[in-house]
Amino acid sequence: MTTRLLPWLFVLVMAVGPLWLGDQYILYVLTSTGIFIIGAMSLNLLLGYTGQLSLGHIAFFGIGAYTSALLSLGFDLDLGGAEPFVLGPQPVWVAFLGGILVAALFGFLIGKLAFRVRGAYFVIVTISFAQVMRMVALNWVDLTEGPMALNNIPPLSVWLPWDGVIPLYRKEYNYLLVLAVAVVCFLVIQRLVQSRVGRALVALRENESLARSVGIDVTRYLVVATVIAAGMAGAAGGLYTHYIRIVDPDVFMFIYTVTMVIMVVTGGKGTLAGPIVGGLAFGILPEVLREVARPEVQWIIYGVAMIVVVFFLPQGMVPAVKNWFAGRRKRVAATALGLRKETSA
Amino acid sequence: MSLALDESAAPILEVREVAVHFSGLIAIASMSFAVPEGEIVSLIGPNGAGKTTAFNVITGFLKPTGGKVLFRGTDLTRLSSNRIAGLGVVRTFQRTSIFAGCTVFDNVLTGMHRQGRAETWGALLRLASVRAETERMRAAVAEILAFVGLSHRADELAGNLAYGEQRLLGIAIALAADPKLLLLDEPAAGLNPSETEAFMGVVQRIRDRGVTILLVEHDMRMVMTISDRVVVLNHGRIIAEGPPEVIRANPDVIQAYLGQGVKHAKG
Ligand SMILES: Nc1ncnc2c1ncn2[C@@H]1O[C@H](COP(=O)(O)OP(=O)(O)O)[C@@H](O)[C@H]1O
Ligand SMILES: [Mg+2]
Numbered sequence: 001m002t003t004r005l006l007p008w009l010f011v012l013v014m015a016v017g018p019l020w021l022g023d024q025y026i027l028y029v030l031t032s033t034g035i036f037i038i039g040a041m042s043l044n045l046l047l048g049y050t051g052q053l054s055l056g057h058i059a060f061f062g063i064g065a066y067t068s069a070l071l072s073l074g075f076d077l078d079l080g081g082a083e084p085f086v087l088g089p090q091p092v093w094v095a096f097l098g099g100i101l102v103a104a105l106f107g108f109l110i111g112k113l114a115f116r117v118r119g120a121y122f123v124i125v126t127i128s129f130a131q132v133m134r135m136v137a138l139n140w141v142d143l144t145e146g147p148m149a150l151n152n153i154p155p156l157s158v159w160l161p162w163d164g165v166i167p168l169y170r171k172e173y174n175y176l177l178v179l180a181v182a183v184v185c186f187l188v189i190q191r192l193v194q195s196r197v198g199r200a201l202v203a204l205r206e207n208e209s210l211a212r213s214v215g216i217d218v219t220r221y222l223v224v225a226t227v228i229a230a231g232m233a234g235a236a237g238g239l240y241t242h243y244i245r246i247v248d249p250d251v252f253m254f255i256y257t258v259t260m261v262i263m264v265v266t267g268g269k270g271t272l273a274g275p276i277v278g279g280l281a282f283g284i285l286p287e288v289l290r291e292v293a294r295p296e297v298q299w300i301i302y303g304v305a306m307i308v309v310v311f312f313l314p315q316g317m318v319p320a321v322k323n324w325f326a327g328r329r330k331r332v333a334a335t336a337l338g339l340r341k342e343t344s345a
Numbered sequence: 346m347s348l349a350l351d352e353s354a355a356p357i358l359e360v361r362e363v364a365v366h367f368s369g370l371i372a373i374a375s376m377s378f379a380v381p382e383g384e385i386v387s388l389i390g391p392n393g394a395g396k397t398t399a400f401n402v403i404t405g406f407l408k409p410t411g412g413k414v415l416f417r418g419t420d421l422t423r424l425s426s427n428r429i430a431g432l433g434v435v436r437t438f439q440r441t442s443i444f445a446g447c448t449v450f451d452n453v454l455t456g457m458h459r460q461g462r463a464e465t466w467g468a469l470l471r472l473a474s475v476r477a478e479t480e481r482m483r484a485a486v487a488e489i490l491a492f493v494g495l496s497h498r499a500d501e502l503a504g505n506l507a508y509g510e511q512r513l514l515g516i517a518i519a520l521a522a523d524p525k526l527l528l529l530d531e532p533a534a535g536l537n538p539s540e541t542e543a544f545m546g547v548v549q550r551i552r553d554r555g556v557t558i559l560l561v562e563h564d565m566r567m568v569m570t571i572s573d574r575v576v577v578l579n580h581g582r583i584i585a586e587g588p589p590e591v592i593r594a595n596p597d598v599i600q601a602y603l604g605q606g607v608k609h610a611k612g
Contacts, residue, residue: 191469196478207443209442228465
């Protein structure tokens, strides 16, 4: 019972706590960390559950960011015809959903490709994919403004009973929105991995031949996972783009994928809470360090912290805590049993 | 008994002139045999004879260089391994093959995959039908675990099981896939005599459930006791085929295979 309520208690604390503190900087840090945590959760679906390392995961994030930005700003495309194709600015939520869809579509293509390539080749394909996306964003200046970046991206909006439809300029609202999207993503992943589909994904991770031998169409489920993961990363990208309100090709940088991988691995890949725990720890740590240390030292501490976690808790923080509790329960049960034996004797 | 034999005249599986070449190496020259429905047929032969290769071809893990594999008239050589399992042709592996990081219960539950219908949307919306299906499958898993005698290990991580238990789990996973034809690749390899004895019981009870069995096994006592028919493979060719008593008396077989066993037994 407590384990069922615990996640909701956590959400409640996360919803109320930062607002109650009211510090704009803390809100900013938590919002951007939250966006990355959504990305990390989606990466975990692939890395943690299907066992496929997508080292180009930021590509889906960037595609979501650019698509949502472009749709909300409107754009024209010279396709070589007489008239350029012109699309006016779309409502922000239409743009946001569009970003998710386009990212998911690319996820579908990458997932299909993974049919032929697994393991190391999958890693290479995904890295290259992110690099290609970065080149496109840099060089297709007509569409993306290249290194000049897309500016003045409108914020997301929300309908409030007391205000009507308002654009989300305030940090509080953006923060709550990110939290809400994170909760939805969490529930989607939770329901998925606890289902027949999720068991098929884990079967692919654990033993692909055995999975096929019992009739699991591993390719199909890998595509399902990639599509959902890509769509979620696209949603994170959309949140990012409408929050920061500027997007440039650097959004595709490799370091962001690495950040998400660190969040997943330190928290515990293949666990539901892992990316959240790892994400909070390693998303907030740089901001804390910024207060107390010089830049060079910051990165050294960050790296050492990461190595310490990976070295001492190779499964990640969440499994370590779980094992500790399980061990304690066992010890308690053993003592209870011992007592009962003594009294019955 | 003879009546059952007559009824099962139509083979459930027919291997027709299957050949497998690995870049020059001929693993299987040309292999033809049939498995009558409801029987236990053993495929025996020395190491490297091509038994596992034959299993790989039948279950779609390997495309043959030539020939056909007919399961109730359907050619399996064109189908992917998961489609073949979907038809009810399920195999186990010579090397212990389990989902080591999952619990014993989840291992078998994963094996039930093709008996479920739930897909992404059903799972996300937690439809009532999906929940009912999960309940059904969980009950079936408990039944299978009891059948192979692993109920008491249900919550243990599969990787933590003893070797003999892992072999049993491999069979439980295959059973969960609801096979019509079950291919067992050296299921008793590495087991001690009492474990082997228990294993023979399990295999016979699987057959009694109406599952046809194609068995690859080195333990001759097991093969000769439980098989209805034995196919002997040597150097990629079938050198003998028939009921155990006939095979036991066949000089070629004794020469190629059993002779070694006798020597081992003496030494
Ligand atoms: N994937 C493969 N590539 C090359 N040669 C193989 C491959 N699989 C099996 N072989 C060879 O085919 C022959 C038959 O092997 P196998 O079917 O495993 O024999 P058995 O199961 O009867 O012991 C052996 O000579 C083996 O080395
Ligand atoms: Mg073999």
